[in-house]
Amino acid sequence: MESSVLAFATDLIDEGADTFFGNLTDRAGVGGVTLASVYHEARDVFPHNPGRVVRYLEPGAAYFRPDPARWAGRRLAPAPSTAIGDRDPFAEAADEARRRGLKLHAWTVFCHNDRLGFQHPDCAPANAFGDRHLTELCPANPEVREYAVTLVAELARYGVDAIRAESLHFHGLRHGYHHERYFEELGPLAEALLGICFCDHCRANAVRAGVPAEEVRTAVRAELRRRLTDEAAAAEPTPLDQLAGGAVAGYVDASATTVTSLAADVAEAAQQHGMRLTFMDGGGPGTGWLSGIELPALAKAAHQIETLGYAKTPEAVREKVAAFALHGVRPESMAVILRPMASDCDGPANLAAKIEVLRSLGVPEVEFYNYGLMRLSSMDRIGAALAG
Template sequence: MQSSVLAFATDLIDEGADTFFGNLTDRAGVGGVTLASVYHEARDVFPHHPSRVLRYLEPGAAYFRPDPARWAGRRLAPVASTAIGDRDPFAEAADEARRRGLKLHAWTVFCHNDRLGFQHPDCAPANAFGDRHLTELCPADPEVRAYAHTLLDELARYGVDAIRAESLHFHGLRHGYHHERYFEQLGPVTEALLGLCFCPHCHSAATGRGVPAEDVRRVVAAEIRRRLDDERAAAEPGALDTLADGALAAYVDASAATVTSLAADLDEHARRLGMRLSFMDGGGPGTGWLSGIDLPALAKAGVGIETLGYAKSPEAVREKVAAFALHGVRPADLAVILRPMAEDCDGAANLAAKITVLRDLGVPEVEFYNYGLMRLSSMDRIGAALRG
């Protein structure tokens, strides 16, 4: 079973290669590092950082040195984080990983990019009223798709083994924007409808599949307005697939086809470049329909899946993996992320039991979240569990 720890490039820069890679090999005992290449805005606490405890990560920043020639004339282009200065942490990590016999994976956030969304609102998803979700990029937009393909070209030059593709899909209304506020109870149906994209590209894609997209948009806008006007209406459960005489479900299916085609195209492109691609599905089976995540379609297209195995017990991890089989995803096509921290694990034996479950089920890869966000004792827990 392959193993890796997810980490930020700032961990490598701040701690130095010897400490950073020494912790990965000597403490955690893993065979690889999954380094964030493009990442979203965040504020995190770093328990074992040598000089600081709190760090802010910049919105939609790149943690490699983009090649200007690849992005000439392009509106959507990665911007190197100010935190890396004039260094290229991906080049440094690639050299160290090769020297130490470790795999290097690129943890890449694609469509959750508020830097690019605010700079280019026309590339962001639009709700039924035309309001843009500026923390995101729309997977149906041709410029966004070209941006994603070129990111793979950039990362391939570092000798990356695998792309961990995060946010390669749509997002719902609530996705963690700073001071995001909802003082009236919207209800789950309102929130779901506000998360649907009706930008011109999604509108056109649905129309091309025979869906009356404009009719759906009008019905969705009217339903949202009805629920915003009346708190009793907001509390109604409602069946999304009955709105617009069932055409809404077809519209959502068109969104899923958009995501699947992008993932399949990138997977094929990654293979041509000598890399693997894993589609990071954070919610698990049955949770991603409105985000455009169609697990059976992704499996049929041959796209590997990476999912969160966050759970307290080995049995719960087993159930999470088993649920994927019901959606056509074999354990052999999965990578699973575990957390070694106390929130999920009460010790090395618990983590070892979860790893054993994954190995017995035939899951080939396990990753651990997250280097800088865990105590060194949690790193030791990984090493003890893998040895066990």
């Protein structure tokens, strides 16, 4: 079974290559590192960082040095984090990984990019009222799709084994933003409807799929106004697939075609450069419909599906993975992320039992989240579990 640890480039910069890679090999005993290449905004606590315990990660920043010629004339282009200065931590990681016989994976956040969303609102998803969700990029937008494919080509020059594609899909209303406020109860249906994109490109894709996009948008606006005005209406449990005679559900179905085709394009670009595309599905089966995630189709479009095995017991991890088989995703085409920290594990035996469950199911690859966010004792827990 292949193994790696997800990490930030700032971990490498703050600790130095010898300490960073020494912890990966000598403590965790893994065979690879999954380094964030483009990442979203965050504020995190880093238990073993020698310089700072609390760090803010910049919105939509890149942790490699983009080739200016490749991005000439593009509005959407990766912007290097100020944290890396004049360095190229991805190049440094690639050199060290090769020297130590480790695999390097590029953990890449594609469509959750508030830097680019705020800079170019026309590339962000638009709800039924035309309000833009500026923390995201719309997967149907041609510029966004070109950005995603070009990003893969950029990362190929570092000798990357696999692109771990996070957020290569739509996002709902509550994806997360600082000081996000909802003082009235919206209800699950209103929240779902507010997260559907009605930009020009999404409406055009729906029309090509035979869905009356303008009628759907009108129906969604009316339903939202009714629920935003009336507290009793907001609580009504109306199934989404009953709205507008099922046309709203058909519109959402069309978004799955958008996401699947984007994943196929990115996978093809990765393969052309000798890499794999791992589609990261954080929610699990049955949770991604509104995000355009259709697992059977994505299993064919991407080279691998990765999911979060966050659970306290090995049995719960088994159930999470087994659920994918019911949606056309075989365990042997998956990767699973485990957390070795106390929130999920009470010791090496617990983590080892989870790893053994994955082996017994035929899962070929396990990853551990997250280098900088765990104590060094959790790194030791990984090493003990893998050795056991």
